[in-house]
Amino acid sequence: MLVWSASVIVAFWVGTHWAASSPVVAPARVVVPPPISVTASGGLTAAQVRDIIREELARVPAPAADDEPRDPVADEARSSEVAQRLAEAKVVVEDGIRDGIWSNQDRAKLRQYLAHLGPAETQELLRPLFQAINNQRLKLDGPPI
Numbered sequence: 001m002l003v004w005s006a007s008v009i010v011a012f013w014v015g016t017h018w019a020a021s022s023p024v025v026a027p028a029r030v031v032v033p034p035p036i037s038v039t040a041s042g043g044l045t046a047a048q049v050r051d052i053i054r055e056e057l058a059r060v061p062a063p064a065a066d067d068e069p070r071d072p073v074a075d076e077a078r079s080s081e082v083a084q085r086l087a088e089a090k091v092v093v094e095d096g097i098r099d100g101i102w103s104n105q106d107r108a109k110l111r112q113y114l115a116h117l118g119p120a121e122t123q124e125l126l127r128p129l130f131q132a133i134n135n136q137r138l139k140l141d142g143p144p145i
Helices: 001-023 046-059 071-101 106-116 119-134
Strands: none
Touching: 071 106, 071 119, 106 119
């Protein structure tokens, strides 16, 4: 034990004095040349750029206008179908929250409904689900959606 302690003390002393006696080498200075500035002779004027952009935009066909009259009966049927799917999907989310666990089956059911909902309906549907997850009222078996 005494030999070990002595060897540790000697090693410490050698390390501190040897490092202090060695010269400190400054890092090499790297000289970076300034960037080359290239000026184009005969560049385009602002008017020429505007003309080029106008020509390019003229080549692109305009989007087709929705001149067809919309069928209000079809729109109403579509909105009622979306409302029905949203209501069914809300039941799936509410059941999962009530049970306290979000299973793979719940996720599969929800995915079937999400495919037919728009962005606003999807946000309305997912808000309570993610709030329950964030508040730790819902245990996940896997990814939520």
